[in-house]
Amino acid sequence: MSSQPVSVKGSGGAGGAPLRMLWPFALALAVAAFMHFVVGPNFNGTVVQVLLFAGINITLAVSLTMVNGFTGQFSIGHAGFMAVGGYVAGGLVYYLSARFFDSPQIAFHGGILSAGADYRPDPDHPLPLLSRGDLIMIGSCLAGGLVAAGAGYVVGLPTLRLRGDYLAIVTLGFGEIVRVIFQGTGPQVLFTKAQEMRDTPLHQLAWKLGGAQGFNFIPIYATLFWVFLLASITVAAALRLKYSSPGRAMISIREDEVAAQAMGVNVTRYKVRAFVLASFFAGLAGALAALSIGQMNASAYGFIKSFDFIIMIVLGGMGSISGAVLAATVLTILPEALRQFDSYRMIAYALLLIIIMILRPQGLFGIREVWELGPVRRLLARAGRGGSAA
Amino acid sequence: MSSFLQTLIDGVTVGGLYALIALGYTMVYGILKFINFAHSDIFTLGAWMTLTIAGWLGVQAGGGATGPAAWYVGVGVLVLTMVFVGVVGFVIERLAYRPLRQAPKLNVLITAIGVSLFLQNFGQLKFIFGTDPAPTPLLLPGVTLFSVGGVSIQLVDVAVIGTSLVLMLGMEVLIFRTRMGSAMRAVSFSTRNASLMGINVDKVISFTFVIGAMLAAAAGFLYTLKYPGQLKQTADGMWVMLGLKAFVAAVVGGIGNVRGAVLGGLLIGLIEYLSVAYLKSEYRDAYVFAILILVLLFRPEGILGRATVEKV
Amino acid sequence: MSLLSITDLSISFGGLKAVSGFNLELAQGRLQGLIGPNGAGKTTCFNLLTGVYAPTSGTIRLAGRTLNGLRPHQIAAAGLARTFQNIRLFPELTVLDNVRIGCHLRTRSTMAGALLRSPFHVREERAMVERCRGLLEVLNLADRADEQARNLPYGDQRRLEIARALATQPKVLLLDEPAAGMNTQEKKELRGLIRQILRDFGLTILLIEHDMGLVMDICEFITVLDHGVTISAGTPAHVQNDPKVVEAYLGAPAGAEEVA
Known part of the structure; x- marks a missing residue:
C-alpha cells in the first residue's frame, strides 16, 4: 500500500510528453482548416452561416456543460457572458482597426484564415495567411473572453457559496444587468467621423458602444476556421477536464455536495472555477458571434437566449460533452431546415424539455459520452483498461 | 413634493401587483422548494384572458361608443379570469410537476422553464392571442376621486390598491385561520411528516398552485387597469420581466414566507419607482436586480425568512 | 497523548440540546465505539466533528490542531474522514x-x-x-x-x-453504522475488514453501530450517548453491566443482536 500517490517512474518520459500535451490542439487546427478550406468553399453563404452558428453554439453548449453538467449548478445567464465577450471584442476590433489602419472605411484587414466564404483569391493582391488585422482580432477576442471570465468571477464568488437555486436567480439578474448597462452606453462613433475617432482617447471610446441602437459595422472576421478552432479547443478542454482530478471534483459536487465536502473537495472553489472557465469560453463564443454577424444588440442576449443553451445541454444529457455537441448541432440546423414551422419550434422545444425531464431526467446520454454507451463501451473495456483517455 | 407623492402612489400600486405575484412564487417555493419559472407567464395569461373575456362580455376597447363598462362587468371579468387561470394552474401542476415529485430539484426547475416557454410561445400563436398589439378594454372610467397635496388620486389607483389589499387579507385569513391553511403550512414544514399526519399532500399542492395562479391572474387583470392602452404579447420578455421582479420581491422578503412576499412586493415597487424618478431611469431593471444581489450577499434568507439547516 | 480530543462539545437546534457536554479522547491506533438509542445524538456528533454543523460550544482537536471553525473540506484535509449512515x-x-x-x-x-x-x-x-x-x-x-x-x-x-x-x-476514520443493512455473513466479513484496515493503514477509528454483537466484539472502549448526554463510558464489559445503559435501551438486555 503506497501512502503517497506520486511515484516517479521513467516510462511515460520526456519524449512523448509534448505530443501528448498538444495533440488535441493540433487536431483542433486540422478540424478548423478542414472546415475552412474544404467544407466552406463547397457550400453557399446560407449553409456556411448555419455552420458558423453551429460552431458557436457548440462552444456555448459545451461550456455551459461545465457549470450545469459538471458542478450541477444552474446558470441562466450564459447569454449575458456571451454579450460581454461580444461587446468587448466587437468594440476593440472596430475602434482599434480605425486606429491602426489608415483607411478606416475598409473595415476588414484580415488574412486568408479570416476571409469569408465568398472570397476568391486575387493573384495581384494575395492575402497573407495571417495579417495584422488578424492579430488585432485574436487579441480582442481573448480580451472579450477574459472580461467575461472576470465577470463570471465577480458573479460566481459570492453566489456559489450559497446552496440551492441562488445561482439561477443571480445569473438571471446578471444577464438583465448586462443588457441594461450596454443599452445605456453612448452612441457609436461612426467611420465617417474618422477625426473624432482618432481624437477621442480609447478609454472614452470604450463606453461608446451604441446604447439601445446597438453596435454596428463590426468587421467580419469570424470564419469557419476561427469558429471551429474555438469549438474544437473548447471540446478538448472540457474532455480533458472531465477525465482529470479537478473535473471529477466538480462532478462530485453535482452528485452529492455534502459527500464531496466530506471527501475534501473545496466545493466553492471548484464551482467558481467551473463557472469562470465556462464564462471565458462563452465570452470567446460571444466575440466570434459578434464578428460573424457584424453587430451587437444587447436585447438579443436576454435570458430567453440563455434558454437555448439550456435546452441543448438538457437534450444532450447533463454532463455529456459529446451529447452537448450533438444537440447543439441538431438544434442549430433543424430550425433552419424547418423554417416554415418556426412558430411551432419553441412550442416543440418546450414540450420536449418537459417530456425529457419526466421520462429521461438525465437527458439523452446522461453524463456518459457517446463512446461510453452500450456496445461501444463494452468494446473499449475489452481493448484495455486505460484510465485517462483524452 | 407632488411628484414625490405621485411616485409613492405609483410605487405602492405596482408594489401591490408584485406582491400578488410574489405570493404565488413564495407559496410554491415554500412547499415544493423550487422556483416556478412559469409563474410569470401565468401572470401574463391573466392579463390576456382579461382582454379576451372582456371582449366576450362585449366591453369595447377604449370605451368605444358605449363608454366604460358597468362596475359588475369588471368584477365579472376579474372572477372569470381568476377561475380560468386557476384551472390552467391546476392542469400544469397535474401534468408537468406531479410526475416529478421525487425527482432532483434541477429537473423540476428545467420543467418549469419548459412550461414557461410553452405558455409564452403557445400564447403567441396566431389563433390564440397572436403577437399584434391589442387595445385594452375600458373597465373603469378615468375619474379623479380627490386631490392630495397637488396629486390627483385616480379611481384606478384606488381600485388596484383596494383589490390587492382585499386579496392579500384574504390570503392571510386563508393561511393562518383555516384548516386548509394549516395543512399548507404543515406541508411546507415537512411533506413527509404532513402526509404521516393524514394530510392529503397532493391535494394541498394542487390547491396551492390554483391559489397562486388565481392571484397572478388578478395581478394580470389589475395591470391592464393600471396601464391601459396597447398591450403587446412580446417575445422580448417585457411580461417575463414583470414576473421576475415579483420573484425578486419574494426572495427579498424571504422566500417561503407569505408576509415576506407582501413586504418584498411593496418594497421592490417603491424602490423601482423612486429610483426611476431620482436616478437614471434606463437602469430600472438593473436597480431591482442589484438589490436582489445585495440581499443574497448579506441576508440570503431574506428580510423575514429563516435560515435553514440541511439535514445530513 | 490522544490523537483526537473532544472537550465539552455541545450543540442546540432551537431549544433542543442535541449534544451536550460531549467529551472523548481517542489515542492513536484505537478502535472506539459510540452507541446509544435512536436520536441519542451520535450522528450529530459526527456532523460536528466533520464541520457540517458548527458547535454551540466546545473544542475539537486532532493531533494538537484545533478543528473548530474549519470548513468540512479543510477538516478532511486535516485527516478526519467519514462514512455516512444513509x-x-x-x-x-x-x-x-x-x-x-x-x-x-x-x-x-x-x-x-x-x-x-x-x-x-x-x-x-x-x-x-x-x-x-x-x-x-x-x-x-x-x-x-x-x-x-x-x-x-x-x-x-x-x-x-x-x-x-x-x-x-x-x-482518524469515523464509521457511521457500517453494518446497517448487511446480512450475517457480510457483517462477519466486515468485522475482519475493520480490524484489517485498522492495522494495515495505521488508522484510528470511531465507530457508530447499532449491532451490539459487532460493537462489543471489536471495540476496546465504548461511549454511550442518550438524549445528547454521555451516560456511560468504559470497556464493553463495563458498559454492558451499567444499569443506566440498560435503562436507556428500555430494559433490553445489552448484548442482544439488533437493539433498535
Whole structure:
C-alpha cells in the first residue's frame, strides 16, 4: 500500500510528453482548416452561416456543460457572458482597426484564415495567411473572453457559496444587468467621423458602444476556421477536464455536495472555477458571434437566449460533452431546415424539455459520452483498461 | 413634493401587483422548494384572458361608443379570469410537476422553464392571442376621486390598491385561520411528516398552485387597469420581466414566507419607482436586480425568512 | 497523548440540546465505539466533528490542531474522514471514480496541468488509479471498479464508502453504522475488514453501530450517548453491566443482536 500517490517512474518520459500535451490542439487546427478550406468553399453563404452558428453554439453548449453538467449548478445567464465577450471584442476590433489602419472605411484587414466564404483569391493582391488585422482580432477576442471570465468571477464568488437555486436567480439578474448597462452606453462613433475617432482617447471610446441602437459595422472576421478552432479547443478542454482530478471534483459536487465536502473537495472553489472557465469560453463564443454577424444588440442576449443553451445541454444529457455537441448541432440546423414551422419550434422545444425531464431526467446520454454507451463501451473495456483517455 | 407623492402612489400600486405575484412564487417555493419559472407567464395569461373575456362580455376597447363598462362587468371579468387561470394552474401542476415529485430539484426547475416557454410561445400563436398589439378594454372610467397635496388620486389607483389589499387579507385569513391553511403550512414544514399526519399532500399542492395562479391572474387583470392602452404579447420578455421582479420581491422578503412576499412586493415597487424618478431611469431593471444581489450577499434568507439547516 | 480530543462539545437546534457536554479522547491506533438509542445524538456528533454543523460550544482537536471553525473540506484535509449512515456515494459515477475523488484532496497538479496533460499530472493520475485499485482490492470491490456506484448491492456500497474515505488518507476514520443493512455473513466479513484496515493503514477509528454483537466484539472502549448526554463510558464489559445503559435501551438486555 503506497501512502503517497506520486511515484516517479521513467516510462511515460520526456519524449512523448509534448505530443501528448498538444495533440488535441493540433487536431483542433486540422478540424478548423478542414472546415475552412474544404467544407466552406463547397457550400453557399446560407449553409456556411448555419455552420458558423453551429460552431458557436457548440462552444456555448459545451461550456455551459461545465457549470450545469459538471458542478450541477444552474446558470441562466450564459447569454449575458456571451454579450460581454461580444461587446468587448466587437468594440476593440472596430475602434482599434480605425486606429491602426489608415483607411478606416475598409473595415476588414484580415488574412486568408479570416476571409469569408465568398472570397476568391486575387493573384495581384494575395492575402497573407495571417495579417495584422488578424492579430488585432485574436487579441480582442481573448480580451472579450477574459472580461467575461472576470465577470463570471465577480458573479460566481459570492453566489456559489450559497446552496440551492441562488445561482439561477443571480445569473438571471446578471444577464438583465448586462443588457441594461450596454443599452445605456453612448452612441457609436461612426467611420465617417474618422477625426473624432482618432481624437477621442480609447478609454472614452470604450463606453461608446451604441446604447439601445446597438453596435454596428463590426468587421467580419469570424470564419469557419476561427469558429471551429474555438469549438474544437473548447471540446478538448472540457474532455480533458472531465477525465482529470479537478473535473471529477466538480462532478462530485453535482452528485452529492455534502459527500464531496466530506471527501475534501473545496466545493466553492471548484464551482467558481467551473463557472469562470465556462464564462471565458462563452465570452470567446460571444466575440466570434459578434464578428460573424457584424453587430451587437444587447436585447438579443436576454435570458430567453440563455434558454437555448439550456435546452441543448438538457437534450444532450447533463454532463455529456459529446451529447452537448450533438444537440447543439441538431438544434442549430433543424430550425433552419424547418423554417416554415418556426412558430411551432419553441412550442416543440418546450414540450420536449418537459417530456425529457419526466421520462429521461438525465437527458439523452446522461453524463456518459457517446463512446461510453452500450456496445461501444463494452468494446473499449475489452481493448484495455486505460484510465485517462483524452 | 407632488411628484414625490405621485411616485409613492405609483410605487405602492405596482408594489401591490408584485406582491400578488410574489405570493404565488413564495407559496410554491415554500412547499415544493423550487422556483416556478412559469409563474410569470401565468401572470401574463391573466392579463390576456382579461382582454379576451372582456371582449366576450362585449366591453369595447377604449370605451368605444358605449363608454366604460358597468362596475359588475369588471368584477365579472376579474372572477372569470381568476377561475380560468386557476384551472390552467391546476392542469400544469397535474401534468408537468406531479410526475416529478421525487425527482432532483434541477429537473423540476428545467420543467418549469419548459412550461414557461410553452405558455409564452403557445400564447403567441396566431389563433390564440397572436403577437399584434391589442387595445385594452375600458373597465373603469378615468375619474379623479380627490386631490392630495397637488396629486390627483385616480379611481384606478384606488381600485388596484383596494383589490390587492382585499386579496392579500384574504390570503392571510386563508393561511393562518383555516384548516386548509394549516395543512399548507404543515406541508411546507415537512411533506413527509404532513402526509404521516393524514394530510392529503397532493391535494394541498394542487390547491396551492390554483391559489397562486388565481392571484397572478388578478395581478394580470389589475395591470391592464393600471396601464391601459396597447398591450403587446412580446417575445422580448417585457411580461417575463414583470414576473421576475415579483420573484425578486419574494426572495427579498424571504422566500417561503407569505408576509415576506407582501413586504418584498411593496418594497421592490417603491424602490423601482423612486429610483426611476431620482436616478437614471434606463437602469430600472438593473436597480431591482442589484438589490436582489445585495440581499443574497448579506441576508440570503431574506428580510423575514429563516435560515435553514440541511439535514445530513 | 490522544490523537483526537473532544472537550465539552455541545450543540442546540432551537431549544433542543442535541449534544451536550460531549467529551472523548481517542489515542492513536484505537478502535472506539459510540452507541446509544435512536436520536441519542451520535450522528450529530459526527456532523460536528466533520464541520457540517458548527458547535454551540466546545473544542475539537486532532493531533494538537484545533478543528473548530474549519470548513468540512479543510477538516478532511486535516485527516478526519467519514462514512455516512444513509449512504452518500456519487451514484452516477463508477466505483473507481468514487474512490478517485477521495484521492483528489492529496493531489498537487493544477487545473492548467490537467488541461495541458502535463507530465506531472499524467504521472499523478496514473499513481492515483494504482492506489485506488489497491484500495478496492482490500475492500473486495476490485472486480466492480467500472460499475456505476448506484448499481452496487447495499453491502458493497457501504464498503465503497469506506474505500472512498480511506482514499483521503485519514488519521482518524469515523464509521457511521457500517453494518446497517448487511446480512450475517457480510457483517462477519466486515468485522475482519475493520480490524484489517485498522492495522494495515495505521488508522484510528470511531465507530457508530447499532449491532451490539459487532460493537462489543471489536471495540476496546465504548461511549454511550442518550438524549445528547454521555451516560456511560468504559470497556464493553463495563458498559454492558451499567444499569443506566440498560435503562436507556428500555430494559433490553445489552448484548442482544439488533437493539433498535
